Amino acid sequence: MIEAGWPLILAGLAFGYLCGSIPFGLILTKFAGLGDVRAIGSGNIGATNVLRTGRKGLAAATLLLDALKGTVPVLIAGQWGEGPALAAGLGAFLGHLFPVWLGFKGGKGVATFLGVLLALSPLALLAFAAIWLGLAFALKYSSLSALAASAATPLILWALGHPQVALLFLVLAALLWWKHTPNIRRLIAGTEGRIGQKG
Secondary structure (H helix, E strand, C coil): CCCCCCCHHHHHHHHHHHHHCCCCHHHHHHEEEEEEHHHHHCCCCHHHHHHHCCCCCHHHHHHHHHHHHHHHHHHHHHHHHHHHHHHHHHHHHHHHHCCHHHCCCCCCHHHHHHHHHHHHHHHHHHHHHHHHHHHHHHCCCHHHHHHHHHHHHHHHHHHHHHHEEEEEEEHHHEEEECCHHHHHHHHHHHCCCCCCCCC
């Protein structure tokens, strides 16, 4: 593995952004003849809003692809060192949140967050999943479970001995929380939808 300088780090950032900015939710729903997914529900391009079309398969595909667009660029850039890999992870996340092709209006980032985490620390991903599942089972709030698990991720990475990765995920978690501001407001107000809730 070679020592990475700024050109490779910037290349990793740009490559990650290009991968992350692919709006799979929008592409899949349009190819399925369902129109623009941004016109329904929350107006988001992520898997949760795709699910509102009633097509579970499309939602699952969106979730998988949105995760992979975080995993793949990190693994590729990682061939040139940790710096480019971390930069690619940041780029992929920013690309998903702020895709240039959609006027910088993208998704909330949970799937891509998980995809980047998978590439950099599978063990931390398992811890994220355990936290999410435990809280989701107990409280029935998907958004709250994701917020709590994302907040814990930098601490988990630090405890696992990955301080640079932990710093990256501190930034990603802060951005994820910011993108979930409407959910946080609904949680505080007691109006956030629960898992399995109808209507």
